[in-house]
Amino acid sequence: MAVAADATAPVATLRRKVSRPMVVAGILIAWLVLFALLRGRQTLTLAAADLTGLHRWLNDLNDSIGANRNSNPIFLYFFNEIRLVIDNLVTFVQSLISQPTGTRPVPQIGWLGVVGITGYVSWAVGNWRVALLAVAGFTFFGLQGLWQESMDTLALTLSAVIVALLIGIPLGVWAGLSDRFNRIMTPFLDFMQTMPTFVYLAPLTLIFLIGGASAVITTVIYAAPPAIRITAHAIRSVPETTVEAADSLGTTRTQQLLKVLLPMSKRTVVMGVNQTIMAALAMVTIAALIDAPGLGKTVVQALQSLDVGTAFNAGLAIVVMAIVLDRVTTAAAARTEAARRTGDGLLKWRRPLLAAGGIAVAVLVYLSHTYVWAAEFPGSGSTGSHIASAADTTTTWLQDHLSGLTNALRDAITNGLLNPFQTLLTDSPWWLVGVTLVALGAVLGGRWAAVTAAVCVGLLVGTGVWSDGMTTLASTAVATVLVMLFGVVFGVWMGRSALVDRLIRPTLDAAQVMPPFVYLVPFLALFGATRFTAIVAAVVYAAPVAIKIIADGVRNVPETTVEAATSAGCNTWQIITKVQLPMARSALTLATNQGLIYVLSMVVVGGLVGAGALGYDVVAGFSQGQLYGKGLAAGLAIVLLGVMFDRITQAAARRTRA
Amino acid sequence: MAQHWRAGAAGLAVLGLTLTACSGAKVGDSTSAGAKSSGGKCGTFNLAVNPWVGYEADAAVVAYVAQHDLGCTVQKKDLKEEIAWQGFGTGEVDAVLENWGHDDLKKKYITGQKTAVEAGSTGNKGVIGWFVPPWLAKAHPDITDWKNLDKYADNFKTSESGGKGQLLDGDPSYVTNDAALVKNLKLNFKVVYAGSETALIQAYRTAEKNKQWVIGYFYEPQWFMSEVPLVKVNLPSYTTGCDADAAKVACDYPVYDLDKIVSAQFAKSGSPAYNLVKNFHWTNDDQNTVAKYIAVDKMSDDAAAKKWVDANRDKVDAWLK
Numbered sequence: 001m002a003v004a005a006d007a008t009a010p011v012a013t014l015r016r017k018v019s020r021p022m023v024v025a026g027i028l029i030a031w032l033v034l035f036a037l038l039r040g041r042q043t044l045t046l047a048a049a050d051l052t053g054l055h056r057w058l059n060d061l062n063d064s065i066g067a068n069r070n071s072n073p074i075f076l077y078f079f080n081e082i083r084l085v086i087d088n089l090v091t092f093v094q095s096l097i098s099q100p101t102g103t104r105p106v107p108q109i110g111w112l113g114v115v116g117i118t119g120y121v122s123w124a125v126g127n128w129r130v131a132l133l134a135v136a137g138f139t140f141f142g143l144q145g146l147w148q149e150s151m152d153t154l155a156l157t158l159s160a161v162i163v164a165l166l167i168g169i170p171l172g173v174w175a176g177l178s179d180r181f182n183r184i185m186t187p188f189l190d191f192m193q194t195m196p197t198f199v200y201l202a203p204l205t206l207i208f209l210i211g212g213a214s215a216v217i218t219t220v221i222y223a224a225p226p227a228i229r230i231t232a233h234a235i236r237s238v239p240e241t242t243v244e245a246a247d248s249l250g251t252t253r254t255q256q257l258l259k260v261l262l263p264m265s266k267r268t269v270v271m272g273v274n275q276t277i278m279a280a281l282a283m284v285t286i287a288a289l290i291d292a293p294g295l296g297k298t299v300v301q302a303l304q305s306l307d308v309g310t311a312f313n314a315g316l317a318i319v320v321m322a323i324v325l326d327r328v329t330t331a332a333a334a335r336t337e338a339a340r341r342t343g344d345g346l347l348k349w350r351r352p353l354l355a356a357g358g359i360a361v362a363v364l365v366y367l368s369h370t371y372v373w374a375a376e377f378p379g380s381g382s383t384g385s386h387i388a389s390a391a392d393t394t395t396t397w398l399q400d401h402l403s404g405l406t407n408a409l410r411d412a413i414t415n416g417l418l419n420p421f422q423t424l425l426t427d428s429p430w431w432l433v434g435v436t437l438v439a440l441g442a443v444l445g446g447r448w449a450a451v452t453a454a455v456c457v458g459l460l461v462g463t464g465v466w467s468d469g470m471t472t473l474a475s476t477a478v479a480t481v482l483v484m485l486f487g488v489v490f491g492v493w494m495g496r497s498a499l500v501d502r503l504i505r506p507t508l509d510a511a512q513v514m515p516p517f518v519y520l521v522p523f524l525a526l527f528g529a530t531r532f533t534a535i536v537a538a539v540v541y542a543a544p545v546a547i548k549i550i551a552d553g554v555r556n557v558p559e560t561t562v563e564a565a566t567s568a569g570c571n572t573w574q575i576i577t578k579v580q581l582p583m584a585r586s587a588l589t590l591a592t593n594q595g596l597i598y599v600l601s602m603v604v605v606g607g608l609v610g611a612g613a614l615g616y617d618v619v620a621g622f623s624q625g626q627l628y629g630k631g632l633a634a635g636l637a638i639v640l641l642g643v644m645f646d647r648i649t650q651a652a653a654r655r656t657r658a
Numbered sequence: 659m660a661q662h663w664r665a666g667a668a669g670l671a672v673l674g675l676t677l678t679a680c681s682g683a684k685v686g687d688s689t690s691a692g693a694k695s696s697g698g699k700c701g702t703f704n705l706a707v708n709p710w711v712g713y714e715a716d717a718a719v720v721a722y723v724a725q726h727d728l729g730c731t732v733q734k735k736d737l738k739e740e741i742a743w744q745g746f747g748t749g750e751v752d753a754v755l756e757n758w759g760h761d762d763l764k765k766k767y768i769t770g771q772k773t774a775v776e777a778g779s780t781g782n783k784g785v786i787g788w789f790v791p792p793w794l795a796k797a798h799p800d801i802t803d804w805k806n807l808d809k810y811a812d813n814f815k816t817s818e819s820g821g822k823g824q825l826l827d828g829d830p831s832y833v834t835n836d837a838a839l840v841k842n843l844k845l846n847f848k849v850v851y852a853g854s855e856t857a858l859i860q861a862y863r864t865a866e867k868n869k870q871w872v873i874g875y876f877y878e879p880q881w882f883m884s885e886v887p888l889v890k891v892n893l894p895s896y897t898t899g900c901d902a903d904a905a906k907v908a909c910d911y912p913v914y915d916l917d918k919i920v921s922a923q924f925a926k927s928g929s930p931a932y933n934l935v936k937n938f939h940w941t942n943d944d945q946n947t948v949a950k951y952i953a954v955d956k957m958s959d960d961a962a963a964k965k966w967v968d969a970n971r972d973k974v975d976a977w978l979k
Contacts, residue, residue, distance in 0.1 A: 047837065063766070066744065066747070066771070067770075067771055069747075069748070070747075104685060105685070106685055110685075201741075202740060202741060202744075205741050205744060205745075206744055209745075209748050209750050210735060210737060210741065210744075210745050210748075210750040210751070211735075211750065288736065289736075289737075289738065290737065290741060291735045291736050291737055297736060300709070300736070301714075301736070303856050304709055304710060304711055304714070304855070304856070304953075305711055305881070305952065305953035305954075306856055306859055306860060306863070307953075307956065310956075369685070370684055370685060371683065371684055371685065372683045372684065372685055373683070375685050399864075403864075403868070410817065411817055414817040414818075415817065419817075520854075520856060520857075521856060521860060524856065524857050524860040524861070525860055525863075525864055528816070528861060528864070529818075529826060529850070529852035529853070529857040529858070529860070529861050530816070530817055530818050531817075531818065532817070607853045608853045608854040608856070608857065609852070609853060609854065609857050610818065610850065610851070610852045610853055610857055611853070612818075612850070612851050612853070615853070616830065616851050616853050619830050619853060619854075620830030620831075622738065622740070623738055623739070623740060623829065623830045623831030624740060624762075624830060624831055625740055625762055625763065625766060626762055627830070
């Protein structure tokens with residue numbers, strides 16, 4: 001859409017390209033001058049316990065839902081039915097692998113059966129290498145002493161993924177076929193992914209009651225969007241020519257979908273499944289706050305008594321589960337690709353082997369159903385306590401030896417960068433900040449980005465938490481700057497060397513999957529309950545994404561260009577700054593975009609460690625009835641900030657590419 | 659051929675497992691079933707567990723007694739207060755064991771929706787207030803009087819407090835008037851919200867270890883007091899009604915009589931678990947003991963409860979009358 005603005009003035013393009021940074025600088029200078037003049041006026045501050053009319057109205061809405069849930073037909077015939085179906089699904093999966101049922105003191109399938117099934121399925125859909133990894137990973141849960149917790153987590157994850165795919169794939173196919181539906185869905189998907197879960201935990205338990213069903217629904221809300229987006233993308237990426245060829249053969253629309261579009265997009269759809277599983281696992285600890293069983297509960301409980309070791313042990317199990325599921329689905333995607341290319345001719349032993357494996361697994365399942373030794377994981381899980389005490393020792397050492405350094409770093413960044421920037425944002429009149437944001441949107445992203453910015457600013461004011469929003473914006477911006485710093489340094493390093501890539505990548509994966517609750521305690525010890533702690537937590541979560549994207553961009557710079565530069569006598573530094581980074585510019589913008597969205601998704605976690613502002617409002621809304629409406633408004637404000645920056649950066653990215 | 663070989667090996671392995679399995683104990687034929695079957699009178703007892711260790715101690719002991727003496731099937735549900743109270747109406751929660759004067763929730767669920775009723779005191783006295791680490795109280799004994807706080811305000815400055823002294827508050831679900839107190843007592847302090855109990859405890863732990871200046875909100879009974887015995891700062895003393903207007907509060911917090919809330923349905927059900935909840939009564943020391951078993955000695959809830967119950971059989975018997 002930004003292209004339209006450009007196209008109107010082709011002659012002016014050159015001039016505008018030269019002057020754009022100057023216009024930005026001009027806007028910023030005007031802001032600074034006006035800030036100096038108008039400081040402290042019309043800042044729309046609201047104290048922690050104060051409410052606006054909107055907040056009170058939301059409270060009343062919440063109360064009336066609670067009071068009428070047993071008589072309202074929407075509940076009796078709609079929500080309660082959904083709840084019933086999902087509850088049955090969860091209970092069924094739990095009774096299979098994690099919870100005792102009826103008179104049985106153990107679930108239907110014991111550890112041996114689960115490990116057998118996992119290995120077999122991984123081998124069948126992937127290859128024997130991931131099967132080995134899966135078996136090792138699952139056995140590790142038992143050795144950690146977390147077998148049942150892991151299975152509870154797996155049961156919830158599986159149930160949520162099943163529901164998410166049942167909803168997500170059809171919607172994704174629809175969005176893939178219809179541009180109009182795709183346009184309608186996109187804002188909803190943005191909303192579902194950016195709205196902090198804390199905001200809807202309380203209403204969800206109100207509607208779907210406490211327990212498995214609510215936990216699964218929370219997870220589905222967060223995990224379904226990737227499935228929808230990626231399926232739509234897959235359908236769209238099927239080559240035009242193939243579709244036309246099918247058309248000329250006289251296929252109906254249904255045939256086209258079933259015989260051409262879906263089979264050809266299978267590999268990408270499997271990647272969507274992968275993303276959905278990862279998103280579901282990210283919800284494990286949050287869902288524990290409404291009594292979802294499993295590893296998340298262990299993490300949350302350990303946090304109450306500041307037991308870093310136990311929390312780390314459970315967090316590690318989540319990481320291992322994520323790695324296993326990720327590698328298995330990735331291998332499955334590769335296999336569908338390979339199968340499509342080679343056909344089934346080579347694999348004539350596959351069928352008998354599958355059958356033999358199936359029988360073997362059936363035996364294992366029978367054994368684990370019947371005998372105690374195969375049903376309950378043997379041993380006391382002493383590996384877990386070793387891991388826990390090692391983690392404890394490490395954190396204590398770090399806390400004792402690094403806190404001088406970390407405090408200095410915190411004070412430097414807080415006083416040098418965060419405080420001035422925050423003052424500028426919170427002490428300027430609201431309309432001045434609003435106008436600046438809209439103007440920046442117009443210059444960087446074009447007309448539509450400016451309109452989006454204007455709408456978002458207006459709605460932000462309407463939420464009544466403008467001032468908190470600006471405080472959060474300041475921390476978010478500083479965190480994003482740090483993310484990009486790490487992104488460029490490590491991304492370039494990884495992009496230039498395959499070995500470095502292979503060494504660093506597992507750490508990045510772990511940092512993305514490890515529940516933030518696990519590292520909150522060590523960070524609190526190192527940095528205190530401050531905004532900076534929240535920034536560090538956000539950087540740990542968001543930097544891996546930025547690093548991966550930039551590494552990818554740098555690697556995609558054509559070999560020949562780099563060689564040409566080398567032969568022209570450029571040194572390494574020049575190659576990086578003059579060739580590789582400029583050519584990876586679109587990767588840099590994408591990294592900024594994703595980095596910012598990921599940082600925003602950590603705002604609530606930041607509220608738990610002293611960041612205050614919107615994160616605290618959201619947590620408070622979840623904890624206190626009279627602050628419920630304010631929490632909801634704060635959640636909306638986070639979404640609005642996310643949407644505004646996403647649209648501006650994306651439009652800016654389209655412009656730089658154009 | 660390699661594939662053949664692999665299939666053969668798998669087959670052998672399975673055969674081997676089947677043979678060795680013949681000697682194993684079968685599921686269900688041992689006496690491993692934990693709870694002894696009751697007369698079926700108690701049935702399922704849904705107990706909310708709110709997220710602090712003191713409450714976890716209450717719940718551990720009540721659950722243990724309900725399970726072993728009454729034969730109930732206890733379902734513990736880990737929930738925050740607000741969500742737990744919601745559960746009274748829907749039958750998901752039978753009892754909340756430690757309520758900290760949540761008058762708003764009482765108004766909403768007891769007098770409003772009538773889904774909950776009070777079930778008497780736990781015997782625990784809840785003390786809320788401003789606390790400093792022990793080293794600080796020792797080095798500057800006059801700090802325990804609020805009138806001297808301004809003298810030290812500069813020492814409490816942090817990167818978060820904007821030039822004033824920092825008063826650290828914790829979890830948003832705490833009952834707190836701190837912002838109003840600072841304003842009405844005209845103190846040169848700023849309330850900074852740590853956002854979680856974990857953050858608060860870690861702040862005190864670091865402060866005591868590194869001799870740092872920290873003042874903040876805290877409460878008793880609390881397991882952390884057995885690790886670092888924080889010292890309370892005296893605010894203007896509490897008189898009945900001095901906290902009536904939340905915006906004008908200028909006095910200390912009252913001593914809370916912690917009480918139990920049960921669902922209206924549960925109270926009428928005639929379940930022996932209801933009588934247990936109603937009769938459950940112990941002291942701060944009792945709770946701290948169990949909380950310490952859980953948080954410091956890292957015992958499981960059940961093991962901690964068993965240890966305390968075995969040592970205090972007389973108290974438990976009184977609850978069961």
